[in-house]
Amino acid sequence: MNTLNIRKQxxxxxxxxxxxxxxxxxxxxxxxxLGWDQETYMPAGSIVSRASQLxxxxxxxxxxxxxxxxxxxxxxxxKYLGNSNSFENRIFYTFLKEHKLAAKLPREFIxxxxxxxxxxxxxxxxxxxxxxxxIFEKDFEQLTNxxxxxxNYYGFTENPYDPLLDLFExxxxxxxxxPYFEKIRDYTRDILDYALDISSTINDNFLFExxxxxxxxxxxxxxxxxxxxxxxxxxxxxxxxxxxxxFSQKDVRITVRVIENDLRSCIFSAIHEAGHGLYEQxxxxxxxxxxxxxxxxxxIHESQSLLWEKIIARTxxxxxxxxxxxxxxxxxxxxxxxxxxFFKAINKISKSFLRTESDELTYNLHIMIRFELENDLINKNxxxxxxxxxxxxxxxxxxxxxxxxxxxxxxxxxxxxHGNFGYFPTYTLGKIYSAMIWKKLQEDLPDLMSNIKNGxxxxxxxxxxxxxxxxxxxxxxxILMEMLTGKILDVDDYHSYIKNKxxxxxxx
Numbered sequence: 001m002n003t004l005n006i007r008k009q010x011x012x013x014x015x016x017x018x019x020x021x022x023x024x025x026x027x028x029x030x031x032x033x034l035g036w037d038q039e040t041y042m043p044a045g046s047i048v049s050r051a052s053q054l055x056x057x058x059x060x061x062x063x064x065x066x067x068x069x070x071x072x073x074x075x076x077x078x079k080y081l082g083n084s085n086s087f088e089n090r091i092f093y094t095f096l097k098e099h100k101l102a103a104k105l106p107r108e109f110i111x112x113x114x115x116x117x118x119x120x121x122x123x124x125x126x127x128x129x130x131x132x133x134x135i136f137e138k139d140f141e142q143l144t145n146x147x148x149x150x151x152n153y154y155g156f157t158e159n160p161y162d163p164l165l166d167l168f169e170x171x172x173x174x175x176x177x178x179p180y181f182e183k184i185r186d187y188t189r190d191i192l193d194y195a196l197d198i199s200s201t202i203n204d205n206f207l208f209e210x211x212x213x214x215x216x217x218x219x220x221x222x223x224x225x226x227x228x229x230x231x232x233x234x235x236x237x238x239x240x241x242x243x244x245x246x247f248s249q250k251d252v253r254i255t256v257r258v259i260e261n262d263l264r265s266c267i268f269s270a271i272h273e274a275g276h277g278l279y280e281q282x283x284x285x286x287x288x289x290x291x292x293x294x295x296x297x298x299x300i301h302e303s304q305s306l307l308w309e310k311i312i313a314r315t316x317x318x319x320x321x322x323x324x325x326x327x328x329x330x331x332x333x334x335x336x337x338x339x340x341x342f343f344k345a346i347n348k349i350s351k352s353f354l355r356t357e358s359d360e361l362t363y364n365l366h367i368m369i370r371f372e373l374e375n376d377l378i379n380k381n382x383x384x385x386x387x388x389x390x391x392x393x394x395x396x397x398x399x400x401x402x403x404x405x406x407x408x409x410x411x412x413x414x415x416x417x418h419g420n421f422g423y424f425p426t427y428t429l430g431k432i433y434s435a436m437i438w439k440k441l442q443e444d445l446p447d448l449m450s451n452i453k454n455g456x457x458x459x460x461x462x463x464x465x466x467x468x469x470x471x472x473x474x475x476x477x478x479i480l481m482e483m484l485t486g487k488i489l490d491v492d493d494y495h496s497y498i499k500n501k502x503x504x505x506x507x508x
Contacts (some may be wrong), residue, residue, distance in 0.1 A: 006035070013076055014088050018085060020024035020073060022289040024064050029247040031057040036245040036253050038121065052457075052489060058114040065102040072100045074204040090474055094291040106152045113146045117419050124417035125240060131406050133388050139347065141384040141417060145222045148422045151378060161378045164422035169429060170476055174375060176260035181371065183366050183491050184428065191502070193412050195349040195361055198506045204345035209333045213258045213266075220256055220270035221327060222289040223322070228461035229254070229274045242269040242356070244276035246304075250287060257356075260267040263333075264346065264357060265352045270314045275305035278461060281471035287356055296468075298423060301313045302430025303437055304464065310360050310431070311438050311497070312460065316504070317453035319343040347505055351399045353408035361498055363430060370424040427434055433477075437468075445477050 037218040062071065077092040084398040112353055120139035127136035147164060154163035162173045182441055221236050224380045229236075229252075239255035254273035278296055295301035312318060320339040327334045334342075352358040355366035371388050373390065376382045382390055392409040394401050403409035441463060442448055451459050467484055478488045 010068050011088055012090065013073075013080055016090060017073055017077070020064075020070065021095065021291055024061060025289045025293065026052065027057060027061045027064065031061065032245055033247055036502070038118070039239045039241075040253075040255060042111055044122070047118060051115050054118050055111050055114045057335075058428055059107060060109060062102055062105070062110045065099055070099050071103075071194065071367065071471065077313045083348050089473070090292065091290060094473065095508070097345045098291060101154065101167060103442050104155075105150065106153075109149065109153070113143070113150070113419060116143050116146060117417070119263045120417045120419070121414065124411065124414060125227075128407055128411045131411075133406055133411065137385055140387075142383050143416070143419045144421075145370055146179045147189050148378055148380070159375070159379070160420065161375045163213075164211050164378065166422075168420075168426050169312075169423045170297055171478065172299075172425070177429075177491050180491055181276070181364075181368060181425070181428060181488060182430070184432075184494070185368050187495055188361055188364055188492075191499075192361065195502050195505075196351075198502060199349040200485035202344045202348045202505070203341070204348050206333055206337055206341075207263045209263075211260055211263050211330055213335065215329050216260075216263070216266040217256070219325070220266050222325070223267065224254070224270055224277070225272040226455055227271070227278065227457045230431065231276045232282060234277055236270065238331075242273050244280070246277075246280035246294070248293065248358055249281055249283050249285065252277045262357070268309050268313060268477050269344075269356065272305040273307035274299060275308035276380060278308075278464065279304045279469050282307060282461075282465040284470045284474040287472045287474075294473050296473055296475055296480050298430030299433060300468070300477050300480065302426050303433035304430075304468070305426075306430045307434040307437055307464075310363075311434060312452060312457075314343075314347050314360070314450055314501075315449070316340065316343045317449050319346070323453040344505060347501060349502070349505075353395075353401070353403050360398070360431075360501065367424055367428045369394045370415075370427075374421050374424060387438075413454055429489075430493050432489060432491055436487065436490055437492050438497065459483075 032055055033049060034057070038047075074096055076372060077096055081089060081092055081096075091124045100466060114465055120136070120143050123136045123139045127133060148160065151163050156162045157490040159174045165375075167178070169466070175378060180368050200298070204305065217236075221231070224236060225231060233250045234252040234254065237253065237255045238258055240257065242254075244252065244254045254270070254277045256266050256273065258267045270343065283293055283295075313322075316339065319342040323334070323337065323339050323342050327337075337345075348360050349357065349359045352364060355363065358366055369391070372394065373382070373387065377384065377387075387410050395409065396402050413424075445451070445463060446458060448460070465472075467478070471480065477482065482488050
C-alpha cells in the first residue's frame, strides 16, 4: 500500500489535469476558509457580505469545472481511461465524476444554494440560542427543497436520497445501508436496559462540576499535540459546534465547544476533531492541490475521529495517562478520583438528549433518528414545519424521553443548516469502520495498550498514516477497508467491541 509520486508521471494529459485541479482546489479552499471564519471569528453582522463572497467563489468554481476546457479534458480522459497506471486512473476518475456532477447543476442553482446555506447557518445559530424553530424554519425549508432539486438534477434509480448519500460515502445507497443500521439498532435496543442497569451505580457527578473554560481549552490543545496534531500547520479554536476544516495538508483547522460544567465536552470534542485533523495532515504530499487531497470518504473520516474519541480515549489505559494531568489543573474537583473511577464515568451508558455528548452504545440511536428524518424529508414524506414534533416523537420512541428544549432536540446539530443531507449516516458507518480498524490495530501492535498508558500515541499515528491517512482519496472506502481488514463492512466487530466494554464496566 505504498504511494508513488504521481507528479513524476510523464503523461501530458495527467499534467494538464493536475494543473486544472490545482487551480480549482485553490478556489474551493478559499471558499472553505471563508466558511471557517464564519463559524469562528466573523462578526454576526457580516453575513450579507459573507454570503456574497461565498456565492462569487462557488460560482467561479462551478464555472471552472463545467468550462469548455474541462469538457475537453473530460473527453480526452474517457478515451484514455484504462490505458494508464492506477494513480492516473484515480485522478482521472475523480475529475470525471466532479465534472459530470457539476455539469448537471445550473449556475443559478449554485448561486441559490450557496446563499441559502450562508443565511441558514446564521439563522440556525440564532434559533438555537433563542430556542425558536421559527427563526430557522423558512431557510431550512428552502434548503431542503434545494437538496431535493439537487437530487433530481443528479438522477437516481431507487431513492432520491441516494445521490446525496453518495456525495459523502461513494457507492452508498439507502437500501444497502438500511439493513446494517437495523441490525445495529436492534442490537442496541436488546442490550440497552442491561447496560443502563450496570451504569446506574457509576458515579459521574464529578464530570459536571465547575471547570475553568480557559484551562479546559489549554488542556485540549495539549492532548491534541500529544496525539500528533501539528499546530505549526494547524489551529485549535472555539465554535458553537465542533468541526474540522482543511485547506491542505499544511493548513488544518479544528474547533471545540467548551462548557464550564461538563469536562467531557471540550476534551473529547478536541480528541474527535484532532482525529479528523491527523487524517488531513498526513495525506501524501503527492496529492497536494488535487481531488485526492481528502479522506477516502466521510465514513472513513469519521472512523478516524471516533477511533480516537470513542475507543482509544475511553480505554482504562488512557484514563491512567490523562488523569494526573487533569488533577494537576483541577485538584479540587478530581483529587479523590481514581483512574478506574474516571474510566467508568466517561464510559457510563445513559440516555442523553445530545448526540455529541452521548455514550458509545446510544450514539447510533441518535444517528438513526436523523437518518430516518433525512430520508423522509428528501422523499417528501414529512414537512419541514413538523420537524420539532416528529423529532420529539421519534426521540421518545427510541429513548423514552422528550427533549425539554429545541437546543436538546432538532436544533442541536448544524449539519442541516449547511445542507449536508446524507452526512449523518457516515457517523454510524464511522463507528462500524472504527471497530474494524481497532481490531486490526490491536493485531498489528502487540504493545498498543502499554503505549496508550504511557501517553505514547505516535505509534498509533504512524500506523494510521501508513495504512489509511497517506492514501487520501486514492481508494474507494470499500476497497480501502477490504485491503486493511479483509472485510468491507462488518457490524459484528462493533458489537463485540461494545459487549467487551460493557463487560469491563460490570467486572471492574
